[in-house]
Amino acid sequence: MTFAHRIRLALACLAAMAAGAAPAAPQAYPERPLTLVVPYPAGGVADQIARPIAQALGQRLGQPVVIENRAGANGNIGSVYVARQQPADGYTLLLGSLSTLAINPHLYKSMGYDPLQDLQPVSLTHQMPNVLVVGPRTPYRSVADVVAAAKADPGGLVYGSAGNGNTMHLTGVQFQQQSGTQLLHVPYKGGPPALNDVMAGQIPMMFNNLPAVVAFHRAGRVRVLAVAADQRSPLLPDVPTMAEAGVPGVVTTVWNGLLVRQGTPPAIVQRLNAELRAVLQDPAFQAPLQALGYEVLWSTPEAMQTLIRTDSEAMAQTIEQADIRID
Numbered sequence: 001m002t003f004a005h006r007i008r009l010a011l012a013c014l015a016a017m018a019a020g021a022a023p024a025a026p027q028a029y030p031e032r033p034l035t036l037v038v039p040y041p042a043g044g045v046a047d048q049i050a051r052p053i054a055q056a057l058g059q060r061l062g063q064p065v066v067i068e069n070r071a072g073a074n075g076n077i078g079s080v081y082v083a084r085q086q087p088a089d090g091y092t093l094l095l096g097s098l099s100t101l102a103i104n105p106h107l108y109k110s111m112g113y114d115p116l117q118d119l120q121p122v123s124l125t126h127q128m129p130n131v132l133v134v135g136p137r138t139p140y141r142s143v144a145d146v147v148a149a150a151k152a153d154p155g156g157l158v159y160g161s162a163g164n165g166n167t168m169h170l171t172g173v174q175f176q177q178q179s180g181t182q183l184l185h186v187p188y189k190g191g192p193p194a195l196n197d198v199m200a201g202q203i204p205m206m207f208n209n210l211p212a213v214v215a216f217h218r219a220g221r222v223r224v225l226a227v228a229a230d231q232r233s234p235l236l237p238d239v240p241t242m243a244e245a246g247v248p249g250v251v252t253t254v255w256n257g258l259l260v261r262q263g264t265p266p267a268i269v270q271r272l273n274a275e276l277r278a279v280l281q282d283p284a285f286q287a288p289l290q291a292l293g294y295e296v297l298w299s300t301p302e303a304m305q306t307l308i309r310t311d312s313e314a315m316a317q318t319i320e321q322a323d324i325r326i327d
Helices: 003-019 045-061 073-085 098-106 143-152 167-179 191-200 210-218 266-280 283-290 301-322
Strands: 034-038 065-069 092-097 119-134 158-161 184-187 205-209 223-228 253-261
Touching: 034 045, 034 073, 045 065, 045 092, 045 119, 045 210, 045 253, 045 266, 045 283, 073 092, 073 098, 073 119, 073 253, 092 098, 092 119, 098 167, 098 253, 098 301, 119 143, 119 167, 119 191, 119 210, 119 266, 119 301, 143 223, 158 167, 158 191, 167 184, 167 205, 167 301, 191 205, 191 210, 205 210, 210 223, 253 266, 266 283
Parallel strands: 034 065, 034 092, 158 184, 158 205
Antiparallel strands: 092 253, 119 205, 119 223, 119 253
16 A cells, blocks of 8 residues: 555544544643744755744744754754653644654664654644656756666766655665665755755755755756656656656655644644644645645644554665664
């Protein structure tokens, strides 16, 4: 079952739980501004969607929601800040992801927190596919061109990523496994500097989140060769899926969601979930984000927790097979 099928099944099975009566949040909540911690550098894809979510959520709560970027260690620094260093009072939210919640636990001996024990899901917010991107001055016009070049020079063709063990790196691992190639991985401190080097010709290619590259593709500053998804993107209908391009089995859909520290009163969690539902299911809110390549989501806390557990098990197998470790 593909990721997209899993997430739709989880949402369909558990969304009905939200229809039941939820305990009322304390009348005074929130009495002061909230903080949304984004565990990645400012200016990246995470910021691109976190800021409109924060603005819209703040309007519904009647208090500002302030973005705080705490980058480093594949998102672990910002995550441990929320999971272990902030009160469980609903005033500090975390933008979590497939990487921080389901991949990192299998890469690091110690992250400083346990996603399943220390964090309480609130709702999924969005998902997006990864894509294969090459520089405009490279000779690569198709996935077949990349595969041929890689096989002609095993271990010599470079691809960048946002860092060891993130979804961009693991998409590259999938690509190598399914295409029978050997690439040279160059990790960066975030996706934006890696993409800048692709555009500048410092490295030939990378796997990146679709929303990060759509505008650059249209401007001719990069070429998107394939989408790592089951279906083509409506934004780039002429770009094939990896399977259509000759490398089946490369599917990486990256999801994100909001969480709070475990122990936050259930009434506050349900209040946040209800307000996020109103934000995320608003067509006027969805439209500009969909135009950038995001699929906007909403879920119950239970559905998000189920997804974290399911994908954590799947990622453990992928990482073990690829023998990736970060001390």
